Every structure is written in structure tokens, then in C-alpha cells.
Amino acid sequence: MTTWERFLFSFFNPAVAWEYLPAILNGMVVTIGLALVTVAAGVVLGLLLAVARTGGLRLLNAFIIAFADVMRALPPLVLIILLFFALPLAGVSLGAFASTWLALTLVLAAFAEEIFWAGILAVPPGQWEAARSTGLSRAQAIREVVLPQAVRMTVPPLTNRIIATTKGTALGSVVALSEILNQASSSASLAGNATPLTLGAAAYLAIFLPVVIFGRWIETRFAWKR
Amino acid sequence: MIADLILNFFNPEIIGRVWPFLLQGFYMTLGLSALVIPMGIAGGLVIAILHSLGLRWLNALLIAYVDLFRALPPLVLLIFIYFGAPFLEIDLPKLLAVAIGFLLNTSSYYGEVFRAGIESVAAGQAAAARSTGLTRWQTMWSVILPQATRNVLPDLVSNTLEVIKLTSLASVVALPELLNNARQAQALTYNATPIVLAALFYLVLLWPIVRLLSRMEHRSLGQRH
Numbered sequence: 484m485t486t487w488e489r490f491l492f493s494f495f496n497p498a499v500a501w502e503y504l505p506a507i508l509n510g511m512v513v514t515i516g517l518a519l520v521t522v523a524a525g526v527v528l529g530l531l532l533a534v535a536r537t538g539g540l541r542l543l544n545a546f547i548i549a550f551a552d553v554m555r556a557l558p559p560l561v562l563i564i565l566l567f568f569a570l571p572l573a574g575v576s577l578g579a580f581a582s583t584w585l586a587l588t589l590v591l592a593a594f595a596e597e598i599f600w601a602g603i604l605a606v607p608p609g610q611w612e613a614a615r616s617t618g619l620s621r622a623q624a625i626r627e628v629v630l631p632q633a634v635r636m637t638v639p640p641l642t643n644r645i646i647a648t649t650k651g652t653a654l655g656s657v658v659a660l661s662e663i664l665n666q667a668s669s670s671a672s673l674a675g676n677a678t679p680l681t682l683g684a685a686a687y688l689a690i691f692l693p694v695v696i697f698g699r700w701i702e703t704r705f706a707w708k709r
Numbered sequence: 710m711i712a713d714l715i716l717n718f719f720n721p722e723i724i725g726r727v728w729p730f731l732l733q734g735f736y737m738t739l740g741l742s743a744l745v746i747p748m749g750i751a752g753g754l755v756i757a758i759l760h761s762l763g764l765r766w767l768n769a770l771l772i773a774y775v776d777l778f779r780a781l782p783p784l785v786l787l788i789f790i791y792f793g794a795p796f797l798e799i800d801l802p803k804l805l806a807v808a809i810g811f812l813l814n815t816s817s818y819y820g821e822v823f824r825a826g827i828e829s830v831a832a833g834q835a836a837a838a839r840s841t842g843l844t845r846w847q848t849m850w851s852v853i854l855p856q857a858t859r860n861v862l863p864d865l866v867s868n869t870l871e872v873i874k875l876t877s878l879a880s881v882v883a884l885p886e887l888l889n890n891a892r893q894a895q896a897l898t899y900n901a902t903p904i905v906l907a908a909l910f911y912l913v914l915l916w917p918i919v920r921l922l923s924r925m926e927h928r929s930l931g932q933r934h
Binding site: 489555557559560562565597646650667668671677688694 | 714779793874888905911
């Protein structure tokens, strides 16, 4: 075999691809499901924390800042391994899916909180004062006046962070979560052929390339007015 | 109960035993960061400068490169390179596999940051610099890039933080960095203390960067209205 033939045989082998396609497709279902529940929980938690921070309670704010700092400083893989391998020693056993989901959710929530908070700060204080002076309650002022303006500004950075976090679902493979990467690498060792890895990479591109291009569009659409 | 938790998660005897091993891993993490950050920045600068030439076919290629490697999770890239290479009978050392995977990923992100920075510098700056007789290269290097870098400094710091956290992925191919050594120590001691200790190492290293970032981001938002 020439090098080129060996390359095709090892990485683009139709027979191997056909045999392991179902495994990769199953992995895609897990990856997409995990990404969706992570984004939903992470963004909601981040928004709640940012809104809670506007209350100005010193102790609560210190706790929120500490949470956001720790979750932004720790590599997500460290967090997943802590939750999956270490928590059982304290009598709490989360499965691979729950560990990965919780870790990624906490990380996304921390970044989302910082992004929403920065957005809230960027709304001129006059907006807040004007809203309150018309008789709106605090909750109404936040919900109807401050957040709509703040959230618009947060769309581009939040989109980027969501993309980064959902790509982190691949880290689940380290705790044997049967998502795309795990399916691909176990299939590759089973087949003695790298084609499943190629399929896995293609599966990620199929999911994330549209998302990245969408993010690029969002960035121009919601660009800061300078 | 509390005593049990301490025994399992913060066991002084185990800390003493694994400390030197984890410290070695920590140094490897520092060394790895010192290798991949400059590589990523250099790669990103090349991408952004090439992009600024404004050649349509070249820009299409650059954007395809950047989007491709931003769409692939870095761990997928690393596994593909490290476990794929032997099928071509290439014996790729771990460090080289990690360096290649990280270069492809981080240069894409740094490239996007520098591109945004270069585009944020007013067009008059380049025109003025060229009219004083500076060459194109001198204009880019001494006039555009310093301003561009300053404009996107928070994004650069944020990206660098991500790259340092990324080095923990090297544990998956058993490169002896902090997380890898912590997991080995955990397997040997049947105890979570090494992982907790590794998390603390990461916090000590990265928390100052996170703080710096928060301050920079709030300041830059404050300037905009």
C-alpha cells in the first residue's frame, strides 16, 4: 500500500464507516441532548444570579462573586472529574451524564452571570431612576426596563460562551459518557481503524459549524454601537 | 461526618505524600502554558495580519480555517491527532500532539480577537502612517497592532485564561501535567484529596487572572456610554 492508500484505508474506510455509523449517531443524540439541557439550565441560573446581584445584599453578592470566580478559574474537566470521581466518596453518586451536565451548567452559569451583570451595569443609571420614578416596582423596573436593554448587549458574548460550553460536552468522554467522542474512540479501537474518529469529527462539524457561523452572524447583527 | 469528609477530601497525610508529585505536574502545566500561549498568539497574529491584506480568496480560506477549528472541540482535535497518527505509522510524541492540537485551536481564537482589534483601529491611522513614509509592514507592526492590541486587551486576557485551562486536556493523552498527576495520585490513594489539591493549584494560578478580567470588562463597558 502506498501512503495515500494507507491514509484512505485508515481514515476514510467506507465499510468501517457504515458499520459504526449507528454508534456515532447515538452519540450525536446524547451530545445534542446534553448541550440543550446545559444551555437551558446555565443561562437561567446565570440570569437569576445577575438579577439577585442587583439587590445589593453584601453577603449574597460576595457569595455570587466567589461562585463566579471559582467556576471561571477551574478547568471544566477538573470539575467533571471532581463531581464524577470524588463526590461518591461523600456518598453522592452522580452518573456520567449528570456529572458532566452539572459541571458544564455551573461553568456556563458563572460566565453568563458575569455577562448579564456587565450588561446590567452598562444600562445608564438614568434608565433605572426614570423607571422607578414612574411608579414601577423594583421587579418591574428590572424586568421591563433594565433587562431588555441589558440582554440585547449580552447576546454576542453570551452566544460565544454558549458555543464554548456546549463544545465542552466532549469532555464527558473522560467519564465514559457515551457521547460522540466516546463512541468514536471506542469504535476506533474496536475496529482497529481511525475512520470512526473521522466520523466523530464530521459529526461535531455537522453540529457546531452551523452554530459557529450563526455566532458570527449574531456578532455583526448585535454589534456594539460605538 | 465532617471528619470523614476531611479524611476523603483534604487528608493531611495524603497531601504530604502527593505534594511533590503534584508540584511536578503544576510545573508541567506552567511549562505547557508557556509553550502553547506564545504559539497561539503568533499563529493568531499571522491569521489576522494576512486577513488585513484584504485578498478575497485568502480571507475565505482564513475564515474557513478559523471556523473549522472553532467548531471542533479541542479534545476531539487532540484525540484525532494523537490516536490517528499511529494509523499512518507516525509515532507522534505526546507533547507534539498536544502542541499541534492546541495550535490549531488557539490560533483560531487568537486570530479572531486580533482581527477584531485590527478592524477597530480607524482607517485614518494606516493612511497617516503610510503618508509619513512608513512601509506597509512598519505601519502594521508599529502603528496598527499596538492600538489593536490595546483595544482588545480584555479579550486577549480572557482567551489566554481559556488556553491555560485547556492544558488540563493534555491529561487525556497522559502528558504528566497537573490534572494527570492528580488523577494518578487519586487512583493510587483511593482518595479525592489529590483532585481537590489540583483544583486549588488551578485556583491559585488562575484566580488573579479572573479578577483582573472582571475589572477590565467592567471598565471597558463603562467607557461605552
